[in-house]
Amino acid sequence: MTETTQKRASADAAEPRGASGVTRTACAVVGGGPGGAVLALLLARKGVDVTLLEAHPDFDREFRGDTLHPSVMEIMDQLGLAGRLLERRHSKISTFTIQTDEGPFSPIDLSRLRTKFPYITVMPQTSFLEFIVGEAEKYPNFRLVMGARVRGLVEEDGGVRGVRYEGKDGPREVRAALVVGADGRGSRVRRLAGIEPIKTSPPMDVLWFKLPREPEDQEGIVGRFGRGHIAVMLDREDYWQAGYVIPKGTFPELRHEGIGELKRQFAGLIPEFADRLAHLTDWREVSLLSVESSRCPTWHKPGLLLIGDAAHVMSPVAGVGINYAIQDAVSAANVLDGPLTESQRRLVALDEKHLAAVQRRRELPTRVIQALQAQIQKNVLAPALGSSRPFSPPLLLKLLPRIPVLRDLPGRLVGFGLWRVRVKG
Missing domain, CATH: 3.50.50.60 (FAD/NAD(P)-binding domain)
Structure with missing residues (x-):
């Protein structure tokens, strides 16, 4: 001990x-x-x-x-x-x-x-x-x-x-x-x-937030990799749980750039959900999870x-x-x-x-x-x-x-x- x-x-x-x-x-x-x-x-x-x-x-x-x-x-x-x-x-x-x-x-x-x-x-x-x-x-x-x-x-x-x-x-x-x-x-x-x-294992950070789910949306899980970013969306019946993986320790810089930068980066990976990001308006709607x-x-x-x-x-x-x-x-x-x-x-x-x-x-x-x-x-x-x-x-x-x-x-x-x-x- x-x-x-x-x-x-x-x-x-x-x-x-x-x-x-x-x-x-x-x-x-x-x-x-x-x-x-x-x-x-x-x-x-x-x-x-x-x-x-x-x-x-x-x-x-x-x-x-x-x-x-x-x-x-x-x-x-x-x-x-x-x-x-x-x-x-x-x-x-x-x-x-x-x-x-x-x-x-x-x-x-x-x-x-x-x-x-x-x-x-x-x-x-x-x-x-x-x-x-x-x-x-x-x-x-x-x-x-x-x-x-x-x-x-x-x-x-x-x-x-x-x-x-x-x-x-x-x-x-x-x-x-x-x-x-x-x-x-x-x-x-x-x-x-x-x-x-x-x-x-080495740590990494994941930002979690909610996005609206439409009746015609696919079920299950959506995952995307691309140009330094990783995004995932999990079907929660009434909404999507969106996850955005970022390198450990980079959250303060992203937060400083504003919620608009998070939305821009996420939309770049999953553009078909870009319109849903209008519902994300404040950092208080985002949860930071340190993963290790x-x-x-x-x-x-x-x-x-x-x-x-x-x-x-x-x-x-x-x-x-x-x-x-x-x-x-x-x-x-x-x-x-x-x-x-x-x-x-x-x-x-x-x-x-x-x-x-x-x-x-x-x-x-x-x-x-x-x-x-x-x-x-x-x-x-x-x-x-x-x-x-x-x-x-x-x-x-x-x-x-x-x-x-x-x-x-x-x-x-x-x-x-x-x-x-x-x-x-």
Whole structure:
């Protein structure tokens, strides 16, 4: 633990411990994102008492990933939920096509994957989370607490034994055999535990803003590369979420030039949406997201486990973050449902060896995809952003789709990772 992390952890630990109410559960999951929600559902199905703590009052938040890859849809299918999930509004993407100065380029094709779901399902994350939590609420051993802002960890006998949080009715405390931090890239649980991530790829900045969506617009995702700029548009049903990738640290200069310069550059890449940019009038309508990937050297300590972005922040390259968080959740449930049931029955602490087993299952796939993302950022995105000349994809990426033995490899890695993750039982 670094000195800075020790100071932050000490400061957090010094917060008032008083709680007007204490509840008990076998597993307290902090963070109602895809990983946390799916883990809570899986444990509830196995009869484990589980409490899901979400800091926000609802699941409706902007600028979150909306892509469910084949791996997730297979998991939903194993749970008997895929059919009903797909009744919700969604679109499907089988190929990643990027418009460049040389024309369209499709480095990833999922259509040939051997699966019932050879595509990426694009669905608002809010809709997905409401569906998963709705399923979990069918089980009497599941409890959801919205608006629960975690303030500290309950630590006894060298291990984590619960969390203190600020709820709608004041300070509360939940005691648990296991606390799971699934609270995203800025994980408060990770910080409270004094676990420091290490960076795995260079950072870049993305500007996000909304543009109107017309009924006749195409569905899915639009991506463009060209002359030092990268733009993407994501279908959010009622509007487009527009993203504009810029080199790290250049936002102050762009802001100084004015909102008109951002609109001019964006329209240069996606001219068919130029008229929509009239709705963008102020920098307050633009959100800056600093993007960098990282990974924790250890995802656990006695009584505590990190999953998803709390354990490994993913780059947005290929949109795999949600899917790896859900695969973490499935692996955690597969390993921990038995030990948690026993811990719940005997009222004893969970052995840390089970938490280490979860990390062992998930660390290699995480390392591999992060290494690939770093190479794409270094060899594709960085050159594209750093040059005013027409963008040309690297030769290897151009040849890959033409080599039968290798052409499906990118699709398999994006669709499933190193291997499929299946629900046990």
